[in-house]
Amino acid sequence: MSHTYKYPRPALTVDCVVFGLLEDQLSVLLIQRAADPYRDKFALPGGFVGIDETLEAAARRELAEETNVCDLYLEQLYTFDALQRDPRERIISVAYYGLVRQVNHQPAAGSDARAVAWHRVDQLPALAFDHRAIFDTAYQRLQAKVQYQPIGFELLPRKFTLTQIQSLYETILGRELDKRNFRKKLLAMDLLEPLEEFSRGAHRAARLYRFNRSRYRLLVKQGLHFEL
Amino acid sequence: MSHTYKYPRPALTVDCVVFGLLEDQLSVLLIQRAADPYRDKFALPGGFVGIDETLEAAARRELAEETNVCDLYLEQLYTFDALQRDPRERIISVAYYGLVRQVNHQPAAGSDARAVAWHRVDQLPALAFDHRAIFDTAYQRLQAKVQYQPIGFELLPRKFTLTQIQSLYETILGRELDKRNFRKKLLAMDLLEPLEEFSRGAHRAARLYRFNRSRYRLLVKQGLHFEL
DNA sequence: ACAAAAGTGTTCCCAATACACCCATGG
DNA sequence: CCATGGGTGTATTGGGAACACTTTTGT
Numbered sequence: 001m002s003h004t005y006k007y008p009r010p011a012l013t014v015d016c017v018v019f020g021l022l023e024d025q026l027s028v029l030l031i032q033r034a035a036d037p038y039r040d041k042f043a044l045p046g047g048f049v050g051i052d053e054t055l056e057a058a059a060r061r062e063l064a065e066e067t068n069v070c071d072l073y074l075e076q077l078y079t080f081d082a083l084q085r086d087p088r089e090r091i092i093s094v095a096y097y098g099l100v101r102q103v104n105h106q107p108a109a110g111s112d113a114r115a116v117a118w119h120r121v122d123q124l125p126a127l128a129f130d131h132r133a134i135f136d137t138a139y140q141r142l143q144a145k146v147q148y149q150p151i152g153f154e155l156l157p158r159k160f161t162l163t164q165i166q167s168l169y170e171t172i173l174g175r176e177l178d179k180r181n182f183r184k185k186l187l188a189m190d191l192l193e194p195l196e197e198f199s200r201g202a203h204r205a206a207r208l209y210r211f212n213r214s215r216y217r218l219l220v221k222q223g224l225h226f227e228l
Numbered sequence: 229m230s231h232t233y234k235y236p237r238p239a240l241t242v243d244c245v246v247f248g249l250l251e252d253q254l255s256v257l258l259i260q261r262a263a264d265p266y267r268d269k270f271a272l273p274g275g276f277v278g279i280d281e282t283l284e285a286a287a288r289r290e291l292a293e294e295t296n297v298c299d300l301y302l303e304q305l306y307t308f309d310a311l312q313r314d315p316r317e318r319i320i321s322v323a324y325y326g327l328v329r330q331v332n333h334q335p336a337a338g339s340d341a342r343a344v345a346w347h348r349v350d351q352l353p354a355l356a357f358d359h360r361a362i363f364d365t366a367y368q369r370l371q372a373k374v375q376y377q378p379i380g381f382e383l384l385p386r387k388f389t390l391t392q393i394q395s396l397y398e399t400i401l402g403r404e405l406d407k408r409n410f411r412k413k414l415l416a417m418d419l420l421e422p423l424e425e426f427s428r429g430a431h432r433a434a435r436l437y438r439f440n441r442s443r444y445r446l447l448v449k450q451g452l453h454f455e456l
Numbered sequence: 457a458c459a460a461a462a463g464t465g466t467t468c469c470c471a472a473t474a475c476a477c478c479c480a481t482g483g
Numbered sequence: 484c485c486a487t488g489g490g491t492g493t494a495t496t497g498g499g500a501a502c503a504c505t506t507t508t509g510t
Contacts, residue, residue: 005239008231008279012238012320051236051318055309079307079322081283090279092240094307163489180491181473203487204480228472391462408464409500431460432507456499462507472497479490 010090014059015046015131017077017095017138018069020103021155022118026171027103028135030127031066031113037087038128040114044135046093047112059096067116068108073154074098078137085130097138099154146172150191150226153211161199161206162186169228185228191216238318242287243274243359245305245323245366246297248331249383250346254399255331256363258355259294259341265315266356268342272363274321275340287324295344296336301382302326306365313358325366327382374400378419378454381439389427389434390414397456413456419444 018029030042047062049055056074064070077095085091107116119125121139126132146152152168153160166182186192193212198205216226246257258270273294277286284302292298305323313319335344347353349367354360374380380396381388394410414420421440426433444454 002232002234003236004230004232005237006230007276009233009237010240010277010279011233012240048235049238049320051238052311054311055307055320076307079283079304081322083280083282092277092283094309161489178473178475179489180475183490184492185472201481201488203482204489206489389462406500406502407462408502411463412465413499429461429509431509432462434462457510459510460508463505464503466502468499468501470497470499472495474495475493477491479488481487481489483484483486 010092012049013046013091013093014049014055014062015044015093015095015134016059016063016098017044017135018072018098018100019142019155020100020118021168022103024167025120027118027120029067029069029107030117030119032115033128034112034114041128042125043128044131055094066110066113068110069100072098072100073151077141080130080134082130095134095138097141099151101155101157143172147228148226150211150216159195159197159208159210161208163206189226238320240277241274241319241321242277242283242290243272243321243323243362244287244291244326245272245363246300246326246328247370247383248328248346249396250331252395253348255346255348257295257297257335258345258347260343261356262340262342269356270353271356272359283322294338294341296338297328300326300328301379305369308358308362310358323362323366325369327379329383329385371400375456376454378439378444387423387425387436387438389436391434417454
């Protein structure tokens with residue numbers, strides 16, 4: 001079965017930049033391509049958009065198929081349209097970026113992927129197509145967005161310590177933050193619920209908190225804007 | 229001549245939300261559709277993307293064809309993909325937003341448009357397709373962006389008074405600003421070049437300034453971030 | 457002369473920053 | 484008992500916000 005149109009149409013794909021924390025390092029999910037072009041090269045997971053699915057649905061489907069990653073925060077990033085970005089034909093790609101908790105349960109390679117793995121953002125291999133540019137855009141967006149919307153929590157387990165979230169922010173922003181000021185500011189926003197649970201570690205136990213999403217929505221309605 | 233593909237492909241369009249100042253009111257460029265669907269309804273200018281043009285090129289071409297507006301600041305906004313956004317078939321639209329100076333030289337209706345006109349953003353008619361949602365997204369983006377990047381200048385003539393730019397910001401943001409604080413802050417950024425020219429008006433003449441784009445780029449490199 | 461817009465400084469307050477020590481726990 | 488990370492308060496400062504009058508010009 002084939003499909004005929006009066007005018008030629010660009011093909012449409014989605015590509016996903018999925019961030020996660022692997023051993024306290026900000027990392028990105030990459031596949032190793034199983035097919036040409038760029039066979040064996042590293043690339044972002046992604047693929048063609050079905051005629052009856054939304055872009056986000058396509059992104060989630062491809063992620064699930066190629067990497068077995070699902071249930072993640074996902075947001076449209078930008079649409080990449082350079083004329084020669086794909087050597088085969090004109091392909092326009094809508095990029096999404098995503099954040100996942102618990103990188104622990106390792107991704108599994110699926111269709112189109114010879115392998116799937118997390119790669120530290122500061123040690124990325126060369127990427128196929130214009131995927132390096134897509135990644136750069138996503139990383140910039142993450143750095144910018146994390147400062148005025150509380151999306152950082154999407155990368156942490158549901159219960160986390162203040163030190164965990166601080167070092168997450170330090171990792172993303174690439175600079176150190178003052179512990180006392182960070183805690184003061186974060187707690188003053190009144191978005192974290194202190195729990196009666198404590199982390200078990202090598203040393204003194206730290207209190208666990210969880211992010212209160214409904215309170216966040218309430219405060220936003222009242223005109224709060226999360227900052228740092 | 230026709231084109232055949234193995235899998236069905238969504239059609240791809242661009243739509244443009246072009247802002248301008250008309251009689252000191254923030255306004256948007258709308259066409260009145262000449263063809264079905266939504267014949268005679270108001271809509272954003274836009275159209276199909278050619279196989280050999282970038283999205284931005286398509287946006288500029290459609291704008292020129294339909295409205296005779298060209299040479300404007302244009303930036304990708306978001307890609308709209310709801311399954312039923314067009315009654316004919318699956319169409320995905322990459323939206324751009326633009327800013328033009330000198331709304332004076334009136335736009336001219338071209339292909340696909342029965343009429344073209346500026347409409348105050350607070351008095352928009354009903355729009356075809358999901359164009360209302362696209363407009364809302366663009367307006368929000370403009371409001372957000374104008375506060376941390378000096379794009380407001382794109383809406384003013386090259387030479388302008390401080391009062392002009394203040395009232396522009398008041399219009400976009402929808403609130404009043406303190407004259408002394410606004411001037412102090414703006415001038416402190418050292419992005420405006422005072423000219424030895426003055427506006428001629430009904431009353432006291434006001435000094436004209438112009439935006440120094442290269443100085444802006446320099447300061448950004450040095451780590452400035454424009455704010456309000 | 458008067459109406460209308462241009463132009464100009466100071467005070468106050470809050471929020472961001474800088475900064476150092478004690479505490480609890482596991483090994 | 485000691486090493487490691489958890490937890491806490493204050494003083495300073497710089498920038499944002501509030502605020503009113505004089506000047507210039509055209510009519």
